[in-house]
Amino acid sequence: MAEKQHYMTLDGKAKIEHELNELKTVRRKEVVESIKIARSFGDLSENAEYDAAKEEQAMVEGRIAQLEEMLRNAAIISEDAEDTSVVGIGRTVTFLMLEDNEEETYTIVGSAEADPFTGKISNESPIAKSLLGRSVGEQVTVQAPGGDFAVKITSIK
Helix, strand or coil, rough: CCCCEECCCHHHHHHHHHHHHHHHHHHHHHHHHHHHHHCCCCCCHCCHHHHHHHHHHHHHHHHHHHHHHHHHHHCCCCCCCCCCCCCCCCEEEEEEEEECCEEEEEEECCCCCCCCHCCCCCCCHHHHHCCCCCCCCCCCEECCCCCEEEEEEEEEC
């Protein structure tokens, strides 16, 4: 089975690499030290500190595995591509919400970098899925969990 591609910018990849490095070089060592200290308390069958440290170790190792998988399957989004005739990953799209005449602008990024509060939405979100491959001037119906709504694309950068 083919693994899922993780779309990301070079900046997003650098952030993931930094987090991975931090987990491997700092957090891992801290967790190992916590386990050693908890072991020194004696009876492991009723040792809450030991259980908590082992749980934390599992979370850190799980996150490391997740980040390594994301980097292995990274597809770098080119921010320099000149084709802005259609909405694509890495593009900033402005659209008009037809219901209330509000204009919104989002950059479509991979799920690892998505942060709607900073104007970055995942390519897997209902809005992005509806906009991908569309052009300026097109009216699109977005099928969202809260109900369908119509938007009109006003610019692509």
